[in-house]
Each structure stands twice: as structure tokens, then as C-alpha cells.
Amino acid sequence: MSSSGVTTTSLQDTLALVGRILIAYLFIPAGIGKLMGFAGTVGYITSVGLPLPQVGAAIAVIVELGLGIALLLGYKTRIVAIVMALFTIAAAVFFHKYWSAPDAMKMMQQINFNKNIAIAGGLLALAGFGPGRLSIDKR
Template sequence: MPTTSHDDTLQDIFALIGRILIAYLFIPAGWAKIGGFAGTVGYIASQGVPLPQVAAALAIAAELGLGLLILVGWQTRWAALGLAIFVAVITPIFHAYWAVPEAQQMMQKQAFGKNLAIVGGLLVLSAFGAGRLSVAGRRV
């Protein structure tokens, strides 16, 4: 019978905490977009994104749907990869610090950098999976 080392236990606990924290970023954002759908569509349209209603629906599906998959640890690698792609695509659209007035540049550049870090974390999650404390219950 295989034994679990202290390091393996910590790895699984940290993976669970990491999944919860990543999900905490995306699930409430997706849920808020449902309740404020018209406002979300308006904001997306103001950034010049075509088909803003479709884009809002896709954002909800990505944030809420993929965020829930990450939270429970099912299809985590694919969900994390999907969210990484989603964040990588929307970041230069919604945090284009080079195209805003100087007074807004620092805030938008910081948000841009944080989103890149989130993409990095999602890619790590995609590479290593959810850990054993998940619905999948295995490291595959």
C-alpha cells in the first residue's frame, strides 16, 4: 500500500488553496456579469469589441463555468488552460495602458501585469493539475 509523504500532503493542501483563490477571482466576476448583463455588454461595447452580447455571454461561461470546474477540481487542466487563454486575450483589450490618458496609465499597467501573473498561475495549474483534494482525486 503506497504511503503519502508530508510533502505530498502539503502539495495537495496548497493546490486546493490555490484553486479556491483562483476560483474566488473568477466565479464572483462571472456571477456579477449575469446580474449586470446590460452594463457588462455596454462596457464591452465601449472597448470596441464586436458582438458585445456574445462576448459577455462568453465571459460569463469562462469565468463562472471554468471557475467552478477549477474550484471543484474537475477537468482542471483544461479549465485552467481555457481561463489562461481567456485572460490573455482580454487583457490587452481592457487594460491597454499605452492607450489611456497618463493619469490612468499606472493603474492600467498594474492591472495588465496582474493579469499576466494570473495567466502564469493558470498555466501552472494546467501543467500540474488539481491535486488529490479534488473531484478528480488524482494528479493526472
């Protein structure tokens, strides 16, 4: 039995681990890419008209790389997943504006927007149900 009084099965623990790995697989390489191409990241953020693009790029690196690693390891999973979900929704709204995209880009932007919303849903499920026993949080 866990400290919360809820017992998880081996299958649930394994699924939570695989879920964390798959979500981290999206964020960690993206964070590395943003870190290694920081100037390009700043330029992209500037191109969509957001203020303080250097700060935004640093936040993106911290969330994608730093929190992505924390999620992978199952460290502070619930709060990390909530922060990452909010970041992912914000990214959808600011970077995948399909409603105002040119016709040639509308479908691609809508798909990316919808994927971000679905990823946020998966992150919120991790926040709600926890990382499973195969995590730092449960050690």
C-alpha cells in the same frame, strides 16, 4: 500514487487546493456580477469596440462563473485552466491597454494588465501540475 505515476504530498495537494480556491475567488464573483449586470457588461464590451458584445459577455460569464466553479472543484482542471489563462490574457490585451491609456489611467491599467498576466501564469501552473488529490479529477 496517482494514475499519472506521480505521487504528490499532502502539502502539495493542500497548496493546489488553496491555489484553486484563491483563483476561483477572483473569477466566480466576477462572473456572477457580469451575469447579474449583463446589460452593463455588454455596454462595457461595446465601449472598447469589440465585435459581438453580447456573445463576448456570454463567454465571459461562462468562463468566469462556469469554469471558475469547475476550477474550484478541480473538474477537468488542466483544460479549464488553459482556457481561463487564454481568456485572462485576452482580457488583459483588450481591456487594460495601458500603452494607449490616458496618463491619469496608465499606471492603474498597467497594474491590472500585469495582474492578469500573473493570474494566467498561476492558471498555467495548475494546468501543468494538476489539481492535486483534493479534486474531482483525482477522485
